[in-house]
Amino acid sequence: QVQLVESGGGVVQPGRSLRLSCAASGFTFSNYGMHWVRQAPGKGLESVAVIWYDGTNRYYVDSVKGRFTISRENSKNTLYLQMNSLRAEDTAVYYCARGEILTGNPFGGFDYWGQGTLVTVSS
């Protein structure tokens, strides 16, 4: 069965960096785009970034552009989110979600989600 397991969250000071990972299993990872979505405490959902199945295209929400980098290692079935220059407003649970298969809508998917990893940015 499809599984997505995030890791790497924790407490970090403003201005520092953190790298999140999302280990995928149960499907052919290299055939699917992947998303990062976040949810601030008690708030709604926000799409953060998407990467296409082969890593050739990446898109970011404006609030993280230039600070966050989404990447993937298809040989390890793993998705990453490198977060630099972290701010208090980046505090959230970060979810990875499966995107669309090869020829589908490159922004689509969201049929499977991980359990999320909490990132707290605080001094």
Place this chain on the structure above:
Amino acid sequence: DVVMTQSPLSLPVTVGQTASISCRASQSLVHSDGNTYLNWFQQRPGQSPRRLIYKVANRDSGVPDRFSGSGSGTDFTLKITRVEAEDVGVYYCLQDTHWPLTFGGGTKVEIK
């Protein structure tokens, strides 16, 4: 950016009755490929979101047929018939036609 406006914010429902949630987009969600990429998600307390509906009206595998989606262009609706206690949670719409992808603010469904 496409703004997704959900209403109501809160929806108290009696078990067995019907709940209806509206989602309005600030611009058309019809993609150049002819599809309309509008999804609905359920997030139960303490859980990850779960997709219920994709492309306006297609139900995901395992989703009860009590859940249905409808709409076109900029106006969409999620209907839950014969509401059950397990339907309690927050429901979100999401458009994935235009980047950045945008979620509605959420509708909290609770049992009266």
